[in-house]
Amino acid sequence: LQGVxxxxxxxxxxxxxxxxQRYRNTSGxxxxxxxxxxxxxxxxxxGLAVTLGDKRLSGAVIEKQQATQRYEQAIxxxxxxxxxxxxxxxxxxxxxxxxxxxxxxxxxxxxxxLLRFEQGGLxxxxxxxVAPRYGQPQAQGGLAPHESTAAxxxxxxxxxxxxxxxxxxxxxxxxxxxxxxxxxxxxPEQCETVRVTLEQGAWLDRDFVLRLDGLExxxxxxxxPDGGEAHPQAQAxxxxxxxxxxxxxxxxxxxKILVDCSGSMAxxxxxxxxxxxxxxxxxxxxxxxxxxxxxxxxxVPLIPTLEPCTPKLVARYAKAIEQTExxxxxTQLHAALLKVFGPKSQTATxxxxxxxxxxxxxxxxxxxxxxARESGHRLFVxxxxxxxxxxxxxxxxxxxxxxxxxxxxxxDIAGAITRMVRRLRAARDxxxxxxxxxxxxxxxxxxxxxxxxxxxxxxxRLEQPLQAAPTLHWSxxxxxxxxxxxxxxxxxxxxxxxxCGARHADTLPKGEEKLALALRHxxxxxxxxxxxxxxxxxDDKAEGLPALEQIRHMMAAxxxxxGSVLGILGT
Numbered sequence: 119l120q121g122v123x124x125x126x127x128x129x130x131x132x133x134x135x136x137x138x139q140r141y142r143n144t145s146g147x148x149x150x151x152x153x154x155x156x157x158x159x160x161x162x163x164x165g166l167a168v169t170l171g172d173k174r175l176s177g178a179v180i181e182k183q184q185a186t187q188r189y190e191q192a193i194x195x196x197x198x199x200x201x202x203x204x205x206x207x208x209x210x211x212x213x214x215x216x217x218x219x220x221x222x223x224x225x226x227x228x229x230x231x232l233l234r235f236e237q238g239g240l241x242x243x244x245x246x247x248v249a250p251r252y253g254q255p256q257a258q259g260g261l262a263p264h265e266s267t268a269a270x271x272x273x274x275x276x277x278x279x280x281x282x283x284x285x286x287x288x289x290x291x292x293x294x295x296x297x298x299x300x301x302x303x304x305x306p307e308q309c310e311t312v313r314v315t316l317e318q319g320a321w322l323d324r325d326f327v328l329r330l331d332g333l334e335x336x337x338x339x340x341x342x343p344d345g346g347e348a349h350p351q352a353q354a355x356x357x358x359x360x361x362x363x364x365x366x367x368x369x370x371x372x373x374k375i376l377v378d379c380s381g382s383m384a385x386x387x388x389x390x391x392x393x394x395x396x397x398x399x400x401x402x403x404x405x406x407x408x409x410x411x412x413x414x415x416x417x418v419p420l421i422p423t424l425e426p427c428t429p430k431l432v433a434r435y436a437k438a439i440e441q442t443e444x445x446x447x448x449t450q451l452h453a454a455l456l457k458v459f460g461p462k463s464q465t466a467t468x469x470x471x472x473x474x475x476x477x478x479x480x481x482x483x484x485x486x487x488x489x490a491r492e493s494g495h496r497l498f499v500x501x502x503x504x505x506x507x508x509x510x511x512x513x514x515x516x517x518x519x520x521x522x523x524x525x526x527x528x529x530d531i532a533g534a535i536t537r538m539v540r541r542l543r544a545a546r547d548x549x550x551x552x553x554x555x556x557x558x559x560x561x562x563x564x565x566x567x568x569x570x571x572x573x574x575x576x577x578x579r580l581e582q583p584l585q586a587a588p589t590l591h592w593s594x595x596x597x598x599x600x601x602x603x604x605x606x607x608x609x610x611x612x613x614x615x616x617x618c619g620a621r622h623a624d625t626l627p628k629g630e631e632k633l634a635l636a637l638r639h640x641x642x643x644x645x646x647x648x649x650x651x652x653x654x655x656x657d658d659k660a661e662g663l664p665a666l667e668q669i670r671h672m673m674a675a676x677x678x679x680x681g682s683v684l685g686i687l688g689t
Contacts, residue, residue, distance in 0.1 A: 119153060119669045120222075121276035122322055124244060128283045130338055131233045131358060131573065132613070133242065134164075139225045143217045145667070148660050150193070153669035154211045154265045156245035156505075159512045161231040162620040162641065163210070164613070166648040168200050169224040177202070177650035179640040181633065185647035189215060192651045196659030200225060203647040206260045207483055208509030209248065209267070210642070216660040227648075230613055234573035235335035235360050237537050239290070243524065244326040246277060249505045249674035252380065252449035253481035270670035271680070275322040281314040283330070288312045290330035295528035296504065296683075297326055323672040324504035324683065327526050335360030335571050339587040339603035342614035344579055352559060354618035355578045357552070357603070359590045363570040364597040369543045370405040372424055372469065374458050374495070377442060378451075378476035380414040383502075384444035386527040386676035386683060390502040391475045394525075395439045397535040398473065402427045402435075410438050413454035414446020424470065444678075449479060452486045459493040471496045471520070471542055477677075478507035487513045496520040496546075496567065498538050502531075504683055505674040519546075519566030527676055527683045541569050549593040557581050562621050568592070577621045615639065 120142050126135040143149050157163075166177035177200065180188075185201055192199035193215045201213040202225075212225050233240050248267040255261045279297075282304060283290070288311055292301055298317040303309050314328060337359050344354035375398065377391050402408065408431070410421040420438040425431050458472060472495050480486070487510070490497050497520040501511045506524050515522035521541045523534040548568050552561070562577040574590070587603040609615075619639030626632040628645060636646045654660070675683045 119275050121278070122246065124277075124279040124281075124326070126244070126281045128233070128242065128281070128287050130285060132230060133233060134228070134230045134613070135244065137227045137229075139212060139227070140222070141214060141217065141225070142222045143219050145665070146219055148219065148662060148664040149217050149667045150664040151214045151217060151667045151669060152211060152264055152266070154205055154209055154248065154261065154267050156208055156248050157210055157229055158231045158243060158245055159208060159508045161229045162617055163202070163227065163229045163648065164616065165228040166200065166202055166650060167226040168650060168652065169226070170198060170221070170652050173652060175650050175652055177648045179637060179642060179646050180649055181637070182645050182647045185649040188649060188651065189213065192216075193664065196661065197654050198223075198652040198660070200650050201647055202227060202642065204642055204644055205262070205265050207513070208245075208507070209261075211265050216664050218660055230617060232575055232617075234575070235333065236572050237540070238571070239329060239331040239333055240287070241524070242328040242330065243508070244279070245505065245508060246322050246325055247505045247671050247674050249477070249479050249503065249507075249677045250382065251479040251481050251507065252382070255481050259481035259483070264666060264668070266668045266670070268668070268670050269673045271673045273670050273672045275672055277316070277320045277322045279314075279316045279320070279326060281328070282311055283314065284311045286333060286336070287330055289332075291332045293329050293331070295327055295329065295526045296324055299328070321672060324675045325526070327529070335573060337601050337603040338607070339584070339605070340607045340609050340614050341584055342609035342612055344615040344618065349559060349581055351582050353580050353583050354615040355554075355580055355584065355588070356614050356618065357576045357578070357588045357590070359574045359576070359601040360571060361568065361574070361590060361592050361599065361601045363548070363568070363592070363594050363599075368403065369545075370403065370407070371542055372407050372471065373542065374409045374411065374424070374470055374472045376411045376413060376454060376458050376472060376474050378414070378449065379412040379442060379444055379446040380449040381444055381447060382449065382477055382479050382678045384678050385680070386504070387477050387502045388442070388444045390525060390527060390531050392439055392442060393531045394475055394500055394502070394535050395442065397532045398539070399432060399435060399439075401535070401539045402432060404428065408435065410435060411454065411458055412442055412446065413450065415448040415450050416446065417450070417454040417457045418446070451476065451480050452482055452489065455486065455489060455493075459489070459495055469494070469546070471498060473538065473542070474499045474514070475502060476511070477501060477503035478511045479503075480507070480510065483510045483513070486510070487517050490514050491517040493518065498542055499523070500525060500534060500538065503674070504676050516565065521567070521569060544569055545595050547594070551591045552576060553589045553591065554578060554580060555584065555586055555588065560622055563625065577618045579618060579622070616641065
């Protein structure tokens with residue numbers, strides 16, 4: 119891997135991104151490269167293109183087993199196939215077969231994701247590196263035997279980025295806690311679109327993060343044709359609301375705090391965790407109750423049961439923070455959460471919340487998310503790392519009705535905790551009702567929790583084109599209100615229909631309906647893959663079987679005490 123280049127454009131809340139991975143074979147032999155890489159939570163792959171020599175080819179989504187068979191056949195016949203597939207939640211693998219000695223190839227992957235307003239701004243994150251995770255990547259993470267996310271402390275991959283911000287985003291206060299950036303208008307003397315680039319010298323060792331502050335939450339409505347035989351006039355609709363919920367009295371907290379003290383948290387992450395814990399202490403009221411646990415290969419209760427926040431207990435809590443070190447070995451997150459939740463007979467009646475502070479670097483994701491969903495607890499997750507495991511952390515929060523904040527070493531941890539405390543004190547019971555103005559063929563599930571001033575995305579497929587923007591009616595804390603977009607925007611590229619199809623597919627069990635939907639909208643799922651093949655001339659065919667070259671990741675900056683990025687950007 120010679121380097122990675124990212125190009126993106128943010129319009130409204132939709133971010134379209136293209137990743138270019140540049141490969142060169144300098145091994146002196148025929149190789150097959152395999153590179154497992156991360157994408158943002160909720161991102162949907164839109165396309166694949168490969169440039170090999172002077173040829174540029176585009177891929178298509180086909181059934182997974184068929185793609186694998188055609189990939190192996192192309193290798194046997196001496197051609198050069200490319201296969202991109204989903205390996206695990208948030209992780210994808212690019213396979214490039216039969217790259218001959220001295221050849222160069224560029225794999226270009228396009229994807230889209232939606233951002234959300236969160237209490238005064240947007241946070242845009244582009245994952246670039248997979249930090250070492252606890253557990254078994256094949257048995258627990260779902261990776262195939264030839265797929266790997268192993269890191270090599272000697273690896274060096276240059277990273278470049280160009281990001282255009284259009285519309286309201288161009289007027290935001292921009293800052294990056296992860297990289298040194300330059301910001302300039304795309305057209306001189308005009309600021310309708312600004313371009314963000316990285317200063318030279320960036321590496322693929324940390325996620326790129328851009329904060330867009332000073333923005334007010336807005337409602338959006340975007341539609342695109344999505345007709346079929348049964349419903350030729352059908353429309354795919356994305357309705358994005360940002361309800362302003364009423365202020366309410368301070369609700370006493372029943373809060374179980376669980377902090378990751380495994381070895382991966384050493385250095386930057388543990389320093390952040392302690393600052394976060396101290397900040398929580400600043401918000402505690404006498405009527406609040408807290409418990410405190412730390413975990414690694416075992417769960418250690420320092421305040422084992424919920425106790426009122428008397429001065430004596432707050433002093434005990436402060437002492438416990440000082441005893442919090444990254445000294446508990448592995449990351450047994452699932453077992454720790456079960457201990458914090460307590461017996462199922464108790465969780466049904468105890469409406470306690472959990473504040474989890476971790477980097478989330480574990481492979482065993484699905485049982486942990488399922489346990490959180492069934493526990494009756496809301497999980498409020500603060501991910502501390504230069505490359506947190508975003509998919510796990512956001513799933514834990516969303517499935518339980520909580521919230522997630524990711525905080526890199528140079529981000530404002532105090533601000534993140536302030537926002538979390540506001541959410542923690544928010545009402546649990548909020549009624550939502552959507553008026554589309556016509557029959558609905560399919561609608562995405564409503565979230566378990568909505569927070570004041572934060573975006574709620576709802577997808578739907580309707581029988582007919584919209585005549586008016588849909589309305590969200592809400593009721594909370596004895597008050598009612600509504601939210602509606604000012605206008606309906608038309609999507610001429612069809613991205614909205616594909617993303618709507620992706621959200622629909624996420625709600626379906628594995629089967630023929632899910633597969634048909636993925637093929638129709640050209641979506642990469644666990645049943646489908648992106649595939650293309652470069653057919654070589656007879657005198658250019660590869661001979662023999664290629665040697666497997668697993669692309670190792672750079673070591674994530676600051677992971678497990680590997681260096682530090684606190685106060686240092688772009689290094």
